[in-house]
Amino acid sequence: NAGVTQTPKFQVLKTGQSMTLQCAQDMNHNSMYWYRQDPGMGLRLIYYSASEGTTDKGEVPNGYNVSRLNKREFSLRLESAAPSQTSVYFCASSLPNNEQFFGPGTRLTVL
Amino acid sequence: GENVEQHPSTLSVQEGDSAVIKCTYSDSASNYFPWYKQELGKGPQLIIDIRSNVGEKKDQRIAVTLNKTAKHFSLHITETQPEDSAVYFCAASIGFGNEKLTFGTGTRLTIIP
Numbered sequence: 001n002a003g004v005t006q007t008p009k010f011q012v013l014k015t016g017q018s019m020t021l022q023c024a025q026d027m028n029h030n031s032m033y034w035y036r037q038d039p040g041m042g043l044r045l046i047y048y049s050a051s052e053g054t055t056d057k058g059e060v061p062n063g064y065n066v067s068r069l070n071k072r073e074f075s076l077r078l079e080s081a082a083p084s085q086t087s088v089y090f091c092a093s094s095l096p097n098n099e100q101f102f103g104p105g106t107r108l109t110v111l
Numbered sequence: 112g113e114n115v116e117q118h119p120s121t122l123s124v125q126e127g128d129s130a131v132i133k134c135t136y137s138d139s140a141s142n143y144f145p146w147y148k149q150e151l152g153k154g155p156q157l158i159i160d161i162r163s164n165v166g167e168k169k170d171q172r173i174a175v176t177l178n179k180t181a182k183h184f185s186l187h188i189t190e191t192q193p194e195d196s197a198v199y200f201c202a203a204s205i206g207f208g209n210e211k212l213t214f215g216t217g218t219r220l221t222i223i224p
Contacts, residue, residue, distance in 0.1 A: 004154070031210060042117075042200055042214035043155070050210060058211065059112070090154050099145065100212070102154030 002026055004103035006091050012109045013081045021076040021106050023091030029101075031094045032074035033058075034066060036087040037105075043090065049074055050096075081110045113138045115203050117215025124191050125223050132218045134201035135183040143204040144184045145212070146175060148197045155200060159186070188220075196222045 007022045025032065030051050035043040035058075045058030049068040063085060065077045074093075078085060088107050092100040114137040124130045136144075142163035147155035161168045161175045161184065168175050172191075177184040188195055198219050202212040 033210075040120075040216055042115075042216045043212075044214070045211060048210055056210075059213070092154075099157040099160065102147075102156065104152075104154050 004091055004093055004101055006089075006103040006106050008106060009104070010107050012111065013078075014111050015082060017081050018077070018079050019081065019108075020078075021089055021091075021108075022073070023075065023103060024073045025091075025093040025101070026072065027093060027101065028071070029093035029095055030071070031096065031100075032068065033092040033094075033100060034064070034074070034076045035090045035092065036060065036085075037090060038087050046076065046089075081108075083110045086110045113141055113203055113205055113211075113213040115201060115213050115215045117201050117218060119218060120216065121219045121221070123221045123223055126191055126193060128191055130186075130188045130191055130195070130220055132186045132199055132201070132220070133183060134185070134203075134215050135181075136203040136213075137182070138203075138205055139179075139182065140205045141203040144175070144177060145202050145204075146173075146186050147200045147202065147214075149200065149217075150197045158199075191222045193222050193224055196220060 004025045033048040034046040047066040049055045052071045091103045094100040117134045145160035148158045149155040174187040198217045201215040
């Protein structure tokens with residue numbers, strides 16, 4: 001079991017560019033999440049998906065879109081990147097009412 | 112929405128001593144409180160969690176206590192070891208599910224050999 005995998009590990013974008021962060025899990029979990037982690041601010045929920053075909057906004061959804069492609073995959077898209085979106089992005093997954101398992105993260109820099 | 116405060120932001124402890132990290136939450140409807148450990152360059156990993164119908168939970172050297180009246184919960188690590196050095200995050204979730212976790216700002220714990 002690979003658990004939760006994320007690609008890419010690192011990415012540098014210029015302001016205005018777009019990109020998609022990929023996340024996949026092989027634990028047959030129903031729920032998947034995207035967080036961002038900034039220094040001194042802990043992790044903040046961007047979007048989550050309680051099941052295939054559903055998505056909901058978290059605490060900081062502005063500037064992001066998500067797609068729950070199937071039960072395994074949950075992608076996060078930045079349509080027009082801004083320097084304020086420089087952060088480390090974590091994907092997580094879980095069964096209902098169970099612990100969340102996190103991926104290794106994607107470090108994104110927007111210049 | 113929920114607000115979780117965590118203290119201290121940094122903590123240095125002699126190896127073998129105990130470490131305590133404290134969190135407070137704002138919404139009395141919160142009833143799920145996990146603690147995560149994050150090592151350098153890795154994602155957070157759950158180390159212990161507690162639900163509001165329980166006052167204390169232990170797992171070997173780690174324990175969590177919850178005071179619902181005061182709306183605070185604490186992580187206790189006894190007999191600390193060098194491998195306990197990491198950043199620790201508390202979190203809280205409103206309702207019976209754990210989908211919308213609100214995290215504290217983290218505590219960097221350093222164990223001094």
